[in-house]
Amino acid sequence: MSAVSIYPISGLPEIVNGAPLADLIADALARLGMSLEAADVVVITQKVVSKAEGRVVSLDGVHPSARATEIGQRIGFDPRHVEVILSESVRIVREASRVLITETRHGFICANSGVDRSNTGGKEMVVLLPEHPDESASRLRARLQAMSGVAVGVVISDSFGRPWREGQVNVAIGAAGVVAMRDYRGREDPDGYELQGTELAVVDELASAAELVMGKLDRVPVALVRGASLAGDGRVQTMLRDPATDLFR
């Protein structure tokens, strides 16, 4: 297994509704003297994908429900922001002061249904998650492949908190053309002991690796991962645990 390299792809403009992401990525790569190679993985932050898909809402036009107002007052959030969070969720998982953890319509469990108020392009704007992130990744992948002529993977990343540990890590919310999980189940270790329950969520590890070159305020919304040898057809949607077997709902 050889080295993996992660390149920050800077120089993308502010992304607006309808922005041709694949073209902008190709332009940015060209300015860096780079081009896509077979099996490269393009990791792109959720925020620019959402902006390009018009998943942006102005709080000026949001009229919070009584429930959103009550929750907002209780936890110290703008009730209009809470209204949007609720509209993107199927249920509230946990609520505390300045914390609202929800299950999104996709099935992600994360803070604020992934509705983000920072780096949105305007102080009263919020950015929602893409409606179907795996499909967003597939579309971007198809366009990148058509332009470059090589087979690549695409991962859409977002920063999620996790129980028990402080801090967020980048995880995958959508993917195309990459392995989602590397499966060691049923294989044996050198001593003949069967590896049980060992599946590595490599698509999340790709997202985390990419974050190392991104940096929140530096506007590096894209990273290129080269050498990971993870071409495949995984989907993030299939990685979400069945609620029936999830011990932490």
Next chain:
Amino acid sequence: MSAVSIYPISGLPEIVNGAPLADLIADALARLGMSLEAADVVVITQKVVSKAEGRVVSLDGVHPSARATEIGQRIGFDPRHVEVILSESVRIVREASRVLITETRHGFICANSGVDRSNTGGKEMVVLLPEHPDESASRLRARLQAMSGVAVGVVISDSFGRPWREGQVNVAIGAAGVVAMRDYRGREDPDGYELQGTELAVVDELASAAELVMGKLDRVPVALVRGASLAGDGRVQTMLRDPATDLFR
């Protein structure tokens, strides 16, 4: 921000109690034509650190308690394995068929107190987590620095599952000489909106990135991460959430 490269460091021998890990890593690097550079981060799997520290137990000598026997029968685990898991834990967090999630004496919440039965060096052997992983990382770092003459970081990684998502990811269980969390709190985005609650657990992202070149059965227990610019003095122990504010205990 420039590229980050991750190199698999293969060629280490089977690690036994007392093995001089720093020397073995330096030897392996030399055979690969590499040497440590300032600000490199050496990511090493928990298993080889534990083996070098003698944290290996033969199940042949374990006499399970009545409680371990009862749990083992209920969840389908070897009661001797359960006995060791319990001895490393302060409490059971969740229990289900073939699943035992505990809080370790360090405060990690993970499967089986991190007591592992695969790749242990023998079919009846189990490997425990290091007693003080941050200190293990510090010791390894000091030795690597003394040998190489450059300041490096060390991360000890292990594969942990997580709620809500299938699959495990590599996280840090010990660290020395690296930033644990990159803190964006109190900074403002370009629109003047203050970034709230945004801390990236970069030490875990380093561990995840390293896993991309490791591969469970290929015996690549060490990876070198170059170019991440994350020199610092973070500790993993400080990243564990205060139980009083943890919403998922």
